[in-house]
Amino acid sequence: MYSGKSFIFNKETYLDYQGPELKSVYHFMKVLIRDKDKVFQVKSTEVKTTILFQFDERNVHNLKREQFHIRFSNDLTEMKVVAPDELGIIYGILHLSEKYLGVDKFWFWNDCEPTIKKMVKIPSDPYFSDVPKVRFRGWFINDEVLISKWKHNNSNTYVWEMVFEALLRCHGNMVIPGTDIEDPTYKKIAIEMGLWITHHHAEPLGAKMFNRVFPEHNASYIENEDLFKKLWKDAIIEQQNDKVIWNIGFRGQGDRPFWVDDPTFDTDEKRGALISKIMRDQYEMIAEYQKEPICCVNLYGEITELYKKGLLDLPDGVIKIWADSGYGKMVSRRQGNHNPRIPSTPVKDDPGPHGIYYHVTFYDLQASNHLTMLPNDTNFVNDELSQAFEHNMCEFLIVNCGNIRPHLYFLDFVSQLWDKGKIESYEFLKGYVLRYNPSYSKEMSNYIQDFFHAVVQYGDHEDERAGEQFYHFSIRNLANQWVISNGKESAKNLYWATGKADLTEQFDWFKNKVKSKLPLWEALLEKGKAFVEDARNIEQQRLNDQLLIQVQIHKNGCKALYCFAEAFEKFKSKNYIEAYVLVNMAIEEIKESEKMMKNPKNEKWKRFYDNDCLTNVALTNYTLETVRRFLRMYGDGPSFYNWEKRYLTSVEESSVMLLTNKSKQLSDDNLIKKLKEKGKSLV
Structure with missing residues (x-):
């Protein structure tokens, strides 16, 4: 014994x-x-x-x-x-x-x-074991375009098992297992691994989207109430034996307010009355199949405004879920140019229970982070969530976690918050780098702090800091308007950032925003490369594929946007060759991001970024190449031999013109290559 x-x-x-x-x-x-x-x-x-x-x-x-x-x-x-x-x-x-x-x-x-x-x-x-601070806590697997396609050992199912295992290891107990779920496989895996299921705010009760099931009908509740109720009843019956936190409410098709498609609801009072009726109907339907159901409602975007005006009547006991701005601040999100920033916390006498929908990754087609981590640091997140907990918002915390891997730093941090309520940010940082970068723990503590110092502050409010989509969507919007208006009309899609400025002012605005931050990103990148110079061990590979790639994406995007803005200045002064070269410099930056995404140091992550369709780094490259062709039309067309003759051909040869040209015109890539070989520094 x-x-x-x-x-x-x-x-x-x-x-x-x-x-x-x-x-x-x-x-x-x-x-x-x-x-x-x-x-x-x-x-x-x-x-x-x-x-x-x-x-x-x-x-x-x-x-x-x-x-x-x-x-x-x-x-x-x-x-x-x-x-x-x-x-x-x-x-x-x-x-x-x-x-x-x-x-x-x-x-x-x-x-x-x-x-x-x-x-x-x-x-x-x-x-x-300790009892977590938050009752229901978990992840919303949202905008999951990378992990929905990526496979490990030829299995995508295994990837999702690893998602749910990581969530449970973080003491999570709840999940929204994907966006616009057509394939129930992932939901079934989550249930079989013991998790509670809840639903996307645009998919009440986890029902199928109306237009998917009834494409021949108008998605109007007034016109097709019976069809909507059929969808909801089918979803309730399907999930009645599962652990479900039922998301009730009504938004509309395509994750937007239903009144966008139904002008009948032209006042807040009409909108609030319909949503209130629908929620009570949904609650009663659920109660027919589950005893004492747990329900929640997302006070998200425009719904927050309706609730704050007292225009929503909720069933007793429903968890009210308050959402952050998408950038971690507990205020309503900006939608297009509309940015009311209504506080997203209950007033003191607002009866609970209350919960939180929080983003560590976001997708707004403006300035959010999808491939890179939240641009606001852990001190900021700590303050926001701990203050929310002080408002008794402890019943529910769902975290938009995107594709998991780019956001591990904050997923770890928030999981400790939902356990303990508040933690010391710097102690977390030290522990994190000691776990994953023990050979460089002190250096990496400083490196991560420097990452947040390098982030572009695009707005006046503390949370208005740029993820990588700030560069990519801005370049594409500016490029589109430059080409289609010949540089004469402003990009209205960018009014959210610049206000109603003309296109020249918009380019100047973006140039000034990135100018002071570019040297910081360049220095960070060079410093990070020194850590992973030979990538001889798993720690260096992890650092390269997990953090340095994010620095690379920021640096490339920042410099590409800066060069692109300078190119527009040259275009306005009719200096087309310099504009052409500057656009090419922007292309080279974006190609560096593409190269790193395609070639991780650890072969395990090969093809992880293949379905990058949201930030879409490759699309930015395509857009810039289009502008490069556009500029060549101006300066080198219609013969497309003028620049070659002027910059690449000897004086004696170019002065003799018995033939217009002796070889095919150069492609853009070859023209730039030869300009470099000749040492022609045009900018």
């Missing part, structure tokens, strides 16, 4: 489970076996121990929901992990995996395999 003071966890330890047959628990028992086999690869001792996971439905230990308790037999041959519910058991399993086997919560997403060991000695003290 073993007589030591610690429990021995090793290769011979037997793992057992006592409780109802739950697919989720069996799944994570296999996960623990997988992790155990990774860590313990050789036999270490004759000690035979058992870890028993026990489902205590009667809750004799008086545990809270999702809590687990660890205790040991007197002879220390058995560890018992007891929980009163499904998620408590799962969290207990993952606790052993992370704390004792050393499996990182983002092991798959951040390329962290645990250290091989002979055994682990676990102190025999009883342990009660």
